[in-house]
Amino acid sequence: AQSVTQPDARVTVSQGASLQLRCKYSYSGTPYLFWYVQYPRQGLQLLLKYYSGDPVVQGVNGFEAEFSKSNSSFHPRKASVHWSDSAVYFCAVSATNYNVLYFGSGTKLTVEP
Amino acid sequence: GPKVLQIPSHQIIDMGQMVTLNCDPVSNHLYFYWYKQILGQQMEFLVNFYNGKVMEKSKLFKDQFSVERPDGSYFTLKIQPTALEDSAVYFCASSGDWGGASQNTLYFGAGTRLSVL
Numbered sequence: 001a002q003s004v005t006q007p008d009a010r011v012t013v014s015q016g017a018s019l020q021l022r023c024k025y026s027y028s029g030t031p032y033l034f035w036y037v038q039y040p041r042q043g044l045q046l047l048l049k050y051y052s053g054d055p056v057v058q059g060v061n062g063f064e065a066e067f068s069k070s071n072s073s074f075h076p077r078k079a080s081v082h083w084s085d086s087a088v089y090f091c092a093v094s095a096t097n098y099n100v101l102y103f104g105s106g107t108k109l110t111v112e113p
Numbered sequence: 114g115p116k117v118l119q120i121p122s123h124q125i126i127d128m129g130q131m132v133t134l135n136c137d138p139v140s141n142h143l144y145f146y147w148y149k150q151i152l153g154q155q156m157e158f159l160v161n162f163y164n165g166k167v168m169e170k171s172k173l174f175k176d177q178f179s180v181e182r183p184d185g186s187y188f189t190l191k192i193q194p195t196a197l198e199d200s201a202v203y204f205c206a207s208s209g210d211w212g213g214a215s216q217n218t219l220y221f222g223a224g225t226r227l228s229v230l
Contacts, residue, residue: 036221041223042223043116043117043119043204043220043221043222043223043224044204044206044221045114045221046218046219049218090156099144099146099161099208099219100146100158100161100169101148101158101219102158103148103155103156103157104155105154105155106155106156
């Protein structure tokens with residue numbers, strides 16, 4: 001069975017600071033990994049995805065993430081956050097069939113001015 | 114970008130009654146999903162749907178739950194009868210394709226908060 005752990009329920013950083021969120025997955029096969037972001041009163045939007053190949057993937061809004069099979073991790077980072085990055089971020093792993101996503105519990109990011 | 118609309122945003126209902134949650138998926142998408150999120154917990158997969166059929170469902174998709182998309186209109190989740198533990202936010206999603214090495218992106222709605230009293 002597949003699962004995802006996001007160890008940080010809340011993260012607070014200052015505007016302009018660097019950011020790294022954390023996600024560890026559990027899956028015996030080849031994982032498809034995703035990060036989604038949810039802004040207030042909006043649906044989830046895709047931030048990053050990893051299928052195969054180069055372990056460093058570029059996402060939207062200046063985010064990038066590195067997949068590590070040895071560490072079972074997929075941590076996104078951003079060099080300089082903006083107050084508009086404040087949102088809830090969800091990590092997800094997908095099984096190989098039917099696009100079923102298994103989500104982590106989410107990390108609420110607050111960027112202070 | 115592509116939008117998935119969910120109607121209504123909040124629904125309050127008495128236990129035992131029927132409720133239908135509506136989802137207007139991205140117009141050219143063919144694959145549809147429902148997820149459930151209880152406050153403070155993880156978002157969990159309920160069911161996916163293609164070509165008029167349920168392709169896969171989780172143990173959370175109880176017998177009281179049903180899904181359909183009549184005449185290519187709304188993709189609906191019906192709960193009949195509702196129970197207190199059905200209180201949650203229900204997210205609809207759609208995608209253009211699935212499977213293999215090119216897992217397509219799921220587009221999510223903003224959710225419908227269901228409160229069962």
